[in-house]
Amino acid sequence: MAALNSFGDIVLKETKIEHPYLGKLSSNAYVSALGNVIETLSIHLTQSEINALKKKLQLTTKNFNEPQYLQTACELSVCAYFAEKFSQGFKYEDKVNPPKDVDCSVYHDYAKYNIEVKCATFSDDEKLKSEDCFRMSAIGRMEEYPDLIEKLSDVFSTSPSGKPLKVYKHKDNNLKDFLISAHEKFSDEVYCDIVNILWVCCDDPMDMTKWTGYLTGLNGLFTSDSFVDRNLYSKVDVVVLSNLYHRHAKYQTKKNLENYWSVDSSFNIMFCNPGRLSNKEIAIKKFYEIVPNFCKEVMDYDAPDPLKLSAFVVHELKGKGLYYFD
Structure with a gap:
């Protein structure tokens, strides 16, 4: 195992000054928080895994790949949350279905949670937003x-x-691919105390509304009339939709946001897969308790179903000075 005294200092020393997220013009608070994230994870990583993370963060890469960086940032945010909260039961890149691995797993209160993190590419959306x-x-x-x-x-x-x-291009095929990919990473063995989770990192409130629709709307992937065979992702028990992508992407422009790397500060909602192989009710309920979320608040909010989430964010959060988005 490798331990680091101050990975934040290492990032600042190794990173090229033109790195769009961690370079010279970056927020010290953002880079410092990354240092804290890596230090939290470092006791669970080998030196080769730390070196691999540096490459994924593209500290010295000439041709910066923003989607790759954002995927890595989202993965690290989620892994660090569980590593800090449940250090004794945390495992990084757990091979639950060898040779494939999930981003992390954690044991808590006699249950195990296998977590795979995915992040869509929003470059087409960003380009469209800039067009007249x-x-x-x-x-x-x-x-x-x-x-x-x-x-x-x-x-x-x-x-x-x-x-x-x-x-705007529909991303329901992206979510279908995420579900199938996660399904293939989870073990074929079914136990009531092992919960398989796909964590999807989304953009702004309207984007999260769309991803909700990909699951529960017309021909949604978690509905009886899904546009694809639900057996292809039956090993996925829970999907978490989180705005971690939004919190990281071009964070310098989002002046009202803080704690960019924090799951606690993120907007999260969850959906149980009605086609999962086992009920796992007790273990899933515990997961809902250990991950901060707005499931009940959004569900109970008095607004038309398709726009509940967006309306809740605007009126109940932002309207009251609570900036989960910016």
């Missing part, structure tokens, strides 16, 4: 949606503004 156009998206799958877009595009093309209508 009208933008549209949908929550869930709708058969009539392509025809509607075609008709509306014709209308907008002849409007006085001259701005085109462009559509």
Whole structure:
């Protein structure tokens, strides 16, 4: 095992000054928090694993890959949360289905939680947001949606503004791939005290609303009329949707946010897979207790179902000065 006295100092010394997230113009608080994250994890890592993390963080890489960095940052945020909270039962990159491994696992109160972290790529969304156009998206799958877009595009093309209508790409196939990939990493053995979790890192409140729709909306992956065979991801017991991606991505522009690396400061909601292989009710209930979440608050909020999450964030959080998003 390798221990580090101050990984934050190592990051500052090794990182190229032009690193977009950790370089010269970066927030000292952000870099310092990364140091704390790595120091929390360091007692669980070998030196080769620490070296691998440095590469994934791209401390000295010439051609910076932002999606790779953000995936790594999200993974580290989740792993550090469990390593700090349950140090004795924590295992990094646990091979629960050899040779494949999950990002981490943790034993707590006679239950084991296997956790796989995924982060979508939002570069297309960011590009679209920067364009001078009208933008549209949908929550869930709708058969009539392509025809509607075609008709509306014709209308907008002849409007006085001259701005085109462009559509955000659905990411339900991304979530399908995440679920199937996680399923393949979990063991075939089924025990009521072992819970398999897919942790998906999302963007802003509307984006999280869309990901909720990918699970529970029309043809949603956790509905009886899922657009794909639910047996392909039946080993996934719980999906966590978290705004960790939002908290990391271009964090320098988000002046109201703090504790970018913290799961405790993130906005998290969870969904049980109705097609899971075993009920695991007791162990899943414990997981809901150890991960901060707004499941009950969003569910009970008085707003139309498709927009509950976004409305809750705007009125109940941001409206009261609680900045989980910015």
